[in-house]
Amino acid sequence: MPDQERIPAQGPDRWTVGRPAVVPPGRPARILVVDLLGGLGDLVMVLPVIHALHRRYPDAALRVLTHQPGDVLLHHDPAVTTITCAERGGERPAVLAELDRWRPDLVVSTTRYDGIAGAIEELAPQSVTDLWRSPPPDEPVGARYLRILASEHVIAPRDVDVAPRVVLTDAERAGGEQALDDEVRPVVLVPAAGMLVKQWPHWRQLATALAGRAFVAGEPAVLDAWRGGPARLLPPLALRELAAVFAAVGRRGGVVVGGDTGPMRVAAAVGARTVGIFGPTPSARYGLGRFGVDLQGLPECPHRLPTALTEQVCWWEAQCPLSPVGPACMADVTPDRVLDLVPALRSVR
Ligand code: SF4
Structure with missing residues (x-):
């Protein structure tokens, strides 16, 4: 398990894993994953995305913006550098704050409501925000996420068959x-x-x-x-x-x-x-x-x-x-x- 520390709060609910980002030019140094669909299960379904992004860009800082109480599932996960939580009802301001304050190079979002997708597309250099586009009726939601990201070369093709995994101590x-x-x-x-x-x-x-x-x-x-x-x-x-x-x-x-x-x-x-x-x-x-x-x-x-x-x-x-x-x-x-x-x-x- 990597060293972990709580960082002083810009928000009271932030958890970070200290790891310097030394990233080759042309690759994202900061990746933001947004999952504000609201359910614990929704966050579990996005875990393979987080892990595939980390495998593709192991030197990038990877930050997840989500809700409590599911955020604790990311604690101790070496793929995740920082977790921030949005208040229920305050999701759009929370996304805007992350885009403005942290300036991610790449954003992957499961969440589109309330103008969140539009804001990400406008403010992030690279983003994928339409993971729910044209879903086939018989394809698992998590597999669909991965297949779309692989088709857009955001994750490696070999990572389209990754199962959700929660890291425990x-x-x-x-x-x-x-x-x-x-x-x-x-x-x-x-x-x-x-x-x-x-x-x-x-x-x-x-x-x-x-x-x-x-x-x-x-x-x-x-x-x-x-x-x-x-x-x-x-x-x-x-x-x-x-x-x-x-x-x-x-x-x-x-x-x-x-x-x-x-x-x-x-x-x-x-x-x-x-x-x-x-x-x-x-x-x-x-x-x-x-x-x-x-x-x-x-x-x-x-x-x-x-x-x-x-x-x-x-x-x-x-x-x-x-x-x-x-x-x-x-x-x-x-x-x-x-x-x-x-x-x-x-x-x-
Ligand atoms: S049987 Fe059909 S209509 Fe009834 S609760 Fe189930 S899915 Fe809905």
Whole structure:
């Protein structure tokens, strides 16, 4: 792990890895990556971009502008020189401040709203801001990012097949191991969904089928709802602590089960096998990666819009035209489908 230091705050939320930039002429000395889409999972999906940029330009200073709390996933990552965080609602001023103060030579942005893309294109010597252009309905979002950047010669062609990776310290990994006691092949359930339309109605049934051997991870309110239920509770964990638990699950050959959420992407990014339960979002675009199993409910639903999720009739209010009792696609993924597909689960039945 490189030396790290906190630098005096121009913003209170800045973390830097001290590394001098000695860059050959004609190559970017300062690279800014902007991810202000707002979700933890969005930041995980952009990690391969950050790592590919670092491999292409290892001597450049690489700065990431994002939101809390996902920013902590970048701590200890040797590819990242500095992290800055934008306040929610203050994203455009934060981008303008970075462009004015830090003057990056190259900017890569997942974020276009509120004139952010236009400002970057106007003020940065080189930029890529249209990573969402013409998305094919069956290409994973992260792979699409990489393919566009390679086509524009911003990253190397060999880096189009890079998976997200979160860097943990040895001490963090040790803490994750302790949280799981001596469980040999742990099964961790992540029932929180973030959005009503992504909630899976069969969690209790799955936990009951696992005969109390599964762990539940989540925020305190989630854990309270499971108290006295058919699963063991992990303590409330900070995000990096949770990532370390997931890493321990992966090391022990266990599995993490959950929906299309940021924590599940973190689990995959630290090497845990995952079972992803997908309903309104298409697993072909938002799947959790090659080492997991993604179960798609009602793949034939005619209302699903793989490249325009937020325009789906069900998206914001979870009103499903196919079912009066909740998203039919989520209900379509039965506990047996989860149990049958994953050896680590089968062994505890
Ligand atoms: S319309 Fe219903 S079944 Fe179709 S994606 Fe939306 S919630 Fe799922």
